[in-house]
Amino acid sequence: MANYTLQGLGPTYVKKNKPHSSDNDLIKFNTSWRSIVHRKKKRCRSLLMKINAVVNDSTFDFEDSDWKIHYQDQFEERMRLPHLNDNLNVTPRQTTFFLKNRVGRLADGIDSLEEKSNYVDDNDRALLRVIKFSSPTSAGAECIDPYCNWVELWVHRAGPRKQIYFEPDSVKAAIVTCGGLCPGLNDVIRQIVFTLEVYGVKNIIGIPFGYRGFVDEELLEMPLSRDVVQNINLAGGSLLGVSRGGADVNDIVDRIQAKQISMLFILGGNGTHAGGKALHEECQRRRMKISIICVPKTIDNDILLMDKTFGFDTAVEEAQKAINSAYIEAHSAYKGIGLVKLMGRSSGFIAMHASLSSGQTDICLIPEVPFNLEGQYGVLKYLEKLMQKKGSAVICVAEGAGQELLQRSNAIDASGNAVLADIGVYLQQKIKNHFKDIGDHADIKYIDPTYMIRAVRANASDAILCTVLGQNAVHGAFAGFSGITVGICNTHYVYLPISEVIECPRLVDPDSRMWHRCLTSTGQPDFI
Ligand SMILES: Nc1ncnc2c1ncn2[C@@H]1O[C@H](COP(=O)(O)OP(=O)(O)O)[C@@H](O)[C@H]1O
Numbered sequence: 065m066a067n068y069t070l071q072g073l074g075p076t077y078v079k080k081n082k083p084h085s086s087d088n089d090l091i092k093f094n095t096s097w098r099s100i101v102h103r104k105k106k107r108c109r110s111l112l113m114k115i116n117a118v119v120n121d122s123t124f125d126f127e128d129s130d131w132k133i134h135y136q137d138q139f140e141e142r143m144r145l146p147h148l149n150d151n152l153n154v155t156p157r158q159t160t161f162f163l164k165n166r167v168g169r170l171a172d173g174i175d176s177l178e179e180k181s182n183y184v185d186d187n188d189r190a191l192l193r194v195i196k197f198s199s200p201t202s203a204g205a206e207c208i209d210p211y212c213n214w215v216e217l218w219v220h221r222a223g224p225r226k227q228i229y230f231e232p233d234s235v236k237a238a239i240v241t242c243g244g245l246c247p248g249l250n251d252v253i254r255q256i257v258f259t260l261e262v263y264g265v266k267n268i269i270g271i272p273f274g275y276r277g278f279v280d281e282e283l284l285e286m287p288l289s290r291d292v293v294q295n296i297n298l299a300g301g302s303l304l305g306v307s308r309g310g311a312d313v314n315d316i317v318d319r320i321q322a323k324q325i326s327m328l329f330i331l332g333g334n335g336t337h338a339g340g341k342a343l344h345e346e347c348q349r350r351r352m353k354i355s356i357i358c359v360p361k362t363i364d365n366d367i368l369l370m371d372k373t374f375g376f377d378t379a380v381e382e383a384q385k386a387i388n389s390a391y392i393e394a395h396s397a398y399k400g401i402g403l404v405k406l407m408g409r410s411s412g413f414i415a416m417h418a419s420l421s422s423g424q425t426d427i428c429l430i431p432e433v434p435f436n437l438e439g440q441y442g443v444l445k446y447l448e449k450l451m452q453k454k455g456s457a458v459i460c461v462a463e464g465a466g467q468e469l470l471q472r473s474n475a476i477d478a479s480g481n482a483v484l485a486d487i488g489v490y491l492q493q494k495i496k497n498h499f500k501d502i503g504d505h506a507d508i509k510y511i512d513p514t515y516m517i518r519a520v521r522a523n524a525s526d527a528i529l530c531t532v533l534g535q536n537a538v539h540g541a542f543a544g545f546s547g548i549t550v551g552i553c554n555t556h557y558v559y560l561p562i563s564e565v566i567e568c569p570r571l572v573d574p575d576s577r578m579w580h581r582c583l584t585s586t587g588q589p590d591f592i
């Protein structure tokens with residue numbers, strides 16, 4: 065039987081034998097596998113891409129009875145959490161974070177307290193993925209080998225450890241919030257401060273306006289305590305302020321050294337995480353005893369490996385309100401079309417989820433799915449049909465959608481992110497002109513709720529997520545980790561190395577069940 069090689073994944077998959085198959089089956093199987101692989105390779109949108117990156121540059125022989133073990137070993141190595149002990153000789157002490165249980169009343173009327181062992185062991189793990197796909201053609205399948213064998217992949221469980229690597233008395237902790245706003249920033253700041261104080265930390269500061277707050281002499285650090293942060297979760301925004309762009313890594317580390325910061329909590333998205341990783345590496349190079357812990361923040365939900373980022377749920381809830389308004393406007397107008405543009409520079413999660421939750425979107429356009437405006441199968445023709453059939457229509461478009469239709473400016477913002485052309489205004493104009501050209505009437509109501517969906521305070525579900533992430537960030541720092549981020553994977557809270565979550569933005573997978581559910585709900589066809 066011929067050997068065959070599956071390429072294009074980074075690693076080379078060598079299959080020597082396939083039991084119970086003819087060579088013809090092999091070729092067919094190979095082709096379908098390859099096409100899946102190619103579709104997935106183009107965009108770094110799936111867990112599979114992440115997993116395959118694990119075995120980059122290596123050849124996997126799936127005939128080797130131990131291939132799973134090798135694969136898992138490499139995965140474990142990749143998910144290993146950087147620790148202060150990697151290049152410093154630091155000894156731990158017993159934790160100062162106690163969970164006390166009231167067990168009874170003593171004779172003198174005083175409660176007796178018992179310390180419970182509710183700590184997380186460094187060897188505790190959470191399962192990264194939980195579906196066992198029986199074939200590469202199963203919807204949304206993420207397979208490692210051509211037969212889609214089940215491979216358990218574990219990541220590190222977050223939480224308080226019995227041993228800690230800092231004396232709380234001598235800790236100076238700093239918090240900084242970078243990038244754009246996101247609901248829940250204040251909730252995370254608040255929980256970090258609370259938890260630090262429970263450990264016994266007294267010296268806590270806030271760095272104003274993102275990374276630039278380290279180096280701009282005019283920006284003063286803000287002392288933080290339970291009293292200061294007590295009610296900040298009642299408002300949106302960030303107590304500390306945010307910014308894009310900013311400062312040189314070396315300058316920031318100089319300032320960290322000068323300020324004698326020993327724990328740094330960085331709240332931000334993929335850009336911020338890239339900065340956090342660079343800061344961690346520079347601090348390591350200088351052999352500084354500092355824990356740098358990131359907390360992923362973005363309404364776009366574009367961070368790899370995690371179920372979701374905080375702020376996303378709230379943003380979707382707000383976005384849904386805009387879609388509801390667009391529907392009411394469109395439905396009440398004579399031949400009304402409601403058009404809503406939502407954030408999502410490279411990922412369409414907000415548009416997809418808001419369309420699903422509102423149930424009122426007829427057309428959802430996201431950056432991950434190309435579409436034509438003109439032509440027999442284009443959006444405009446479909447819109448004509450909708451108007452004839454229903455008398456009104458609602459379109460939800462993500463800001464990064466259809467950029468190829470627009471003139472690019474090559475402009476970038478202070479952080480180096482591309483400044484996108486306005487697809488909302490462009491669509492509004494195109495629709496208006498189209499209906500005029502065909503001699504029909506269309507009353508377009510355009511809503512751009514951009515900043516309204518992220519300036520609000522966190523909803524209940526995000527507030528809980530922020531609480532857990534904020535607390536776990538502090539536990540991670542005391543456990544001596546540095547260069548890590550906190551997240552939620554399959555409903556469990558975990559620590560991940562920063563490098564693993566920012567290789568590329570997480571994207572909506574057009575082959576996923578979620579996108580297909582969105583299509584089922586809107587009823588829209590392919591626009592290609
Ligand atoms: N590759 C990088 N290395 C170091 N710092 C970065 C990098 N990318 C972005 N930053 C910094 O991180 C901060 C936030 O980045 P930005 O992309 O605006 O937001 P987000 O973190 O939400 O993606 C900015 O101060 C920016 O200068």
Ligand SMILES: O=P(O)(O)OC[C@H]1O[C@](O)(COP(=O)(O)O)[C@@H](O)[C@@H]1O
Pocket residue numbers: 243244245333334335361362363364407408409410463477
């Ligand atoms: O106007 P700003 O502050 O640059 O924010 C706009 C950007 O905010 C986002 O919603 C989120 O971006 P970040 O995750 O980088 O903060 C992008 O989709 C959008 O392009």
Ligand SMILES: [Mg+2]
Pocket residue numbers: 243333334335362
């Ligand atoms: Mg970003």
